[in-house]
Amino acid sequence: MNSTANTGATNAGDGPKGRMPAGAAVPTVDVDRSDPPYRAWLKEAVRKVQADANRSADTHLLRFPLPDEWGVDLYLKDESTHPTGSLKHRLARSLFLYGLCNGWVRPEAPVVEASSGSTAVSEAYFAKLVGVPFIAVMPRTTSREKCRLIEFHGGQCHFVDDSRKIYEEAAALAARSGGHYMDQFTYAERATDWRGNNNIAESIHHQLRLERHPEPAWIVATAGTGGTSATIARYVRYMQHDTRVCVADPENSCFFDGWKDRDPAASSERGSRIEGIGRPRMEPSFVTGAIDRMMKVPDAASVAAVRALEAAIGRKAGGSTGTGLWAALKIVAEMADQGRAGSVVTLICDPGDRYLDKYYSDAWLAEQGLDITPYAMAISRFLATGRWPD
Template identity: 55%
Template sequence: MNDDWNAGERRWAADAILQLRREAARSADTHLLHMRFAGFPGIDFYFKDEAAHPTGSLKHRLARSLFLYALCNGRLREGQAVVDASSGSTAISEAWFARLLGLRFIAVMPACTAPGKIEAVRSLGGHCELTADGECTQSRARAIAGGGACFLDQFGLAERATDWRGNNNIAESILDQMAREPCPHPAWIVCGVGTGGTSATIGRYLRYRGLDTRLCVAEPVGSGFVRGWRGRDPHATATHPTLIEGIGRPRVEPGFIFDVVDAVVEVEDADSIAAAWRLEELLGRRYGGSSGTNLMACLQLAEGMREQGCNGSIVTLLCDRGDRYAQTLFDHDWLAAHAIDPGPAHARLAARLQAA
């Protein structure tokens, strides 16, 4: 009987892995959008639209990898519930994949998470466990896993679950799409740090390929990664809270790989929000606050290139759909309640884009 049970479990796992591989083939790739700004002649800006994934964010790649990692390590079985701690976008993607595999999903999320994200998880059949301010979502997720659920553990496993050598990871995809552009090897690739998986994947892949392209992390002011990176301190904690969801972790997470990052740019929340508004004007659709953080870091790097008389290209990510933040970052009353006025920052940004 035990052999029959094991054989059945292996058949189910093999079928689940096949479903995930088929989904990856159907998802194909995301667009790389090209822009030029009058204030930065000779510098091309590229925005990889990760919001185009079926689940609306770059976390679609991570969620698939986490499910595959759990399956291939024998941690996820037929009928088992799945749990993870997330501020929203990863949870949405995980809920989507759990539904694909016919599994129950539980998202442990801060109660302050954007309402649009909570509703998205629920609409996909997921259950949201909302934690109070100061309560550790990861501890709650581990406690739920103690009752038999599979803990996907995005913060603990992101950098190892992703295949950084290739397999159409985000870094390989960017460089393949850049191959026929005027400056195919970017001067910089810019991303934020949520779990650390994206920055670790990009930084490792650039070194694996032997490229001179440098990696910059764009983060809210005083985040755990910023402080940890500067002092190479794995125990560093944030000095400032942030309204930008998905990045700006309060502490250094296990997936934060400092030594593959060449530069860190800190961005004020008001500037990130103003840049998200500007992206809507430039691209005709809304993106979240972390995409605005990325844009602000790109401009700082471009100003450095301009001062040095350098031409070239900069690539960054559009991380998730902005409609998830209709009740927060794009709501004037919500912003006023948080003492944020993006108007002055928006005006400064417009001037930076236009004036050399």
């Protein structure tokens, strides 16, 4: 997987300005958006993206086995069954529709994205679908499998050594190539229709309608851009549900501190080891006011939880799933201890086969200095007794 610095595209990027580095040379081309060939291309591109949603927007809601007598049911929304294998398929679809309808995504002009991997895989898929080049700007530590999938879908990988530099490098690369910087971290929360239209929150509530607790007490999400938690939280308020939203945050992420301290300038000096979630800065799409609760989850606990998930339902999942599952199990324990019946929902964000050399590797855990034993024991004791260890 070679680092790529340029493409041969000549069309001007005319998305939101103000995010390009000072002095960046932006190619300028006068594009006539009333031109019949362009409008014909746009109609076909939007049709293809909407057809993908029609085929694959809904995903399964799986039950995590818990004793019925606890009175609490735990579900996992399996987003790994999307065509590109992750929760980010929904986001990428929304971002492409947003970019197309705004006139930012155009024929031949590359789409550039800053990503830790899964969003880039999904955006590469949609770029190929509508026929535009795609370049992913990612930390060099991104899993090899994610890089392979980006290239499988026709995208190119451009690596940076410091994960905090992906934003400015993506913007600069878009400027140099005449492309469009998709900027998921700014536009995730506004590109998705949070009022319905089969978004993830509406799907969860629809799929629970015949369960014994059809309105979930809690939905637990994790945050990379913050777009998913914003969509869920806005939807439940708009629909006047009593559902609460909890965001689980990994180590080396500033979201928890920024939310707790109401500090939009919160930051982290290190990048998250849990790919796809946790950020070194407070992202524009992370809507703190819509979130009811946050939990800080140790990385070792996240890994222990995904391994417990495999033991419980026979499915491997990525580390971000473990972060959310750990928080969901703690909420289940609280509800059971207080005698409160209800349902809790969290997400399977992506499949574990992308991380066999990380979260399922004991050598990687040793290299990172992570001991999952006490967390694995805590989960086992809880599932056996119904009480969370002190």
